[in-house]
Amino acid sequence: MTKHESPFRNFGLKSRIYVDKKQKKRLDVINKKLTSLRQQLAGSRQQADDLGELKELEDEIAKLEAEAAEIKANK
Structure with missing residues (x-):
């Protein structure tokens, strides 16, 4: 590994940190x-x-709650 290489390059951790x-x-x-x-x-x-x-408000709330649940489930 050279001086400027990321130690995370081989493990894909840098991209996971960004996604999180x-x-x-x-x-x-x-x-x-x-x-x-x-x-x-x-x-x-x-x-x-x-x-x-x-x-409309109830539908928008339900949509956002579902999106939040999906994000939490993928963690």
């Missing part, structure tokens, strides 16, 4: 979106004037 950081960042983004969407859903339920909006 990327997954962690994505989970952070998902959790922030979920918090916001849940607040919107609570407000929308109180008003209950647009049932289509309720359905």
